[in-house]
Amino acid sequence: MxxxxxxxxxxxxxxxxxxxxxxxxxxxxxxxxxxxxxxxxxxxxxxxxxxxxxxxxxxxxxxxxxxxxxxxxxxxxxxRSLSYEDCRRIVDWLHDKGLEFYLESNDGLYGSEHFAERAQKTIQVYTARKGNKEADKITVKEAFPDMIFGENLYREKVNKISFVLNDFSDYLEAREVFSDFRVGTWGGAGETALFGDVALDNxxxxxxxxxxxxxxxxxxxxxxxxxxxxxxxxxxxxxxxxxxxxxxxxxxxxxxxxxxxxxxxxxxxxxxxxxxxx
CATH class of the missing domain: 3.40.50.1000 (HAD superfamily/HAD-like)
Incomplete structure (x- = not known):
């Protein structure tokens, strides 16, 4: 064999x-x-x-x-990961836009100041789309049990930064602002997307x-x-x-x-x- x-x-x-x-x-x-x-x-x-x-x-x-x-x-x-400078640039833009987000790295998931509150309904919609019949009971803590809050959000070795879309135009603007990165969406196709994300290109x-x-x-x-x-x-x-x-x-x-x-x-x-x- x-x-x-x-x-x-x-x-x-x-x-x-x-x-x-x-x-x-x-x-x-x-x-x-x-x-x-x-x-x-x-x-x-x-x-x-x-x-x-x-x-x-x-x-x-x-x-x-x-x-x-x-x-x-x-x-x-x-x-291969976002540099400290990359991370800072993206985080500053998200803060300026009033978008809640989390950093994805191998040593932890780091949530923005109000991610747990803002993402609650979004996570429930995402989970319902995946077939969970009790999606309306899911909390951000249950979806991301080890997410860390209150830490510095300027970090090295970040694989990807995901953010809650207030509107699909947030993704379109991110794609334009961060044209040197790979900007995508998840949680749905096209304008039904729930999250945007930014990572290294190629x-x-x-x-x-x-x-x-x-x-x-x-x-x-x-x-x-x-x-x-x-x-x-x-x-x-x-x-x-x-x-x-x-x-x-x-x-x-x-x-x-x-x-x-x-x-x-x-x-x-x-x-x-x-x-x-x-």
Missing amino acids: NRHYIFIDVDGTLVSYENELPESAVTAIKLAQKNGHKVYTVTGRSKAEMYEEILSIGFDGYIGGNGSYIESDGEVISE IDKQTALDLLMTHLKESNKHTIAFGDAKVDIPMLEYCKTGVAMGNGGPDIKEIADYITDDVENDGLYNAFKHFGLI
């Missing part, structure tokens, strides 16, 4: 939109590793959001910040996988990627085999080589079986 490199998105792929981790997914990963395969998470989450329930699975590596940070077998392969999940495999002196011949959203498409396009989750969006399903079941319905386990990884 050839050793495969398996790359798994986290939200909507490894864990459900309610942040529940299926036991079948853990079983599949551990069995695949026992069979000699290497398994990596590839996520927009910074390491501070990779909670113990996920880390304790024992992955062979981690790619975070949608490609800005790469770790393999405990070794940091690449780390980094995505595909560039990260290419860098990792080059470091490992491996080709993409025996690679397989799992995802559920548009941000995962570059990863699926890079890998030899791309798998979309049943709960994934139409765009990623259109380009996938295979569509498995929903994350809650043993989607990872069933796909691992289908491809003979376990």
Whole structure:
């Protein structure tokens, strides 16, 4: 059996939109590793959001910040982040605009002064869109249990800065002001987006996988990627085999080589079986 490199998105792929981790997914990963395969998470989450329930699975590596940070077998392969000056510039603009935000870094999530209050309804809308029937009860503290408040918001080694959109025009203005960065949205498509974010340009999940495999002196011949959203498409396009989750969006399903079941319905386990990884 050839050793495969398996790359798994986290939200909507490894864990459900309610942040529940299926036991079948853990079983599949551990069995695949026992069979000699290497398994990596590839996520927009910074390491501070990779909670113990996920880390304790024992992955062979981690790619975070949608490609800005790469770790393999405990070794940091690449780390690209906003500089102190970048962070200060973005934070000052957000303050001037009256937009609440949080900094995403590997050592913590740092919330702006009124993020917890301002983001409450936005987080509930976001969670409801992901299928949580009790979304109206979710608090920012529950959504981001380890978020830190009251700390200096001018920092180094920030992977990304996410901010609550008061209006879609906030994103359009940010894209114009920070044209030298990658400015995106999440929580919805187009004018239904709930958040904007700012990060370094020319980094995505595909560039990260290419860098990792080059470091490992491996080709993409025996690679397989799992995802559920548009941000995962570059990863699926890079890998030899791309798998979309049943709960994934139409765009990623259109380009996938295979569509498995929903994350809650043993989607990872069933796909691992289908491809003979376990």
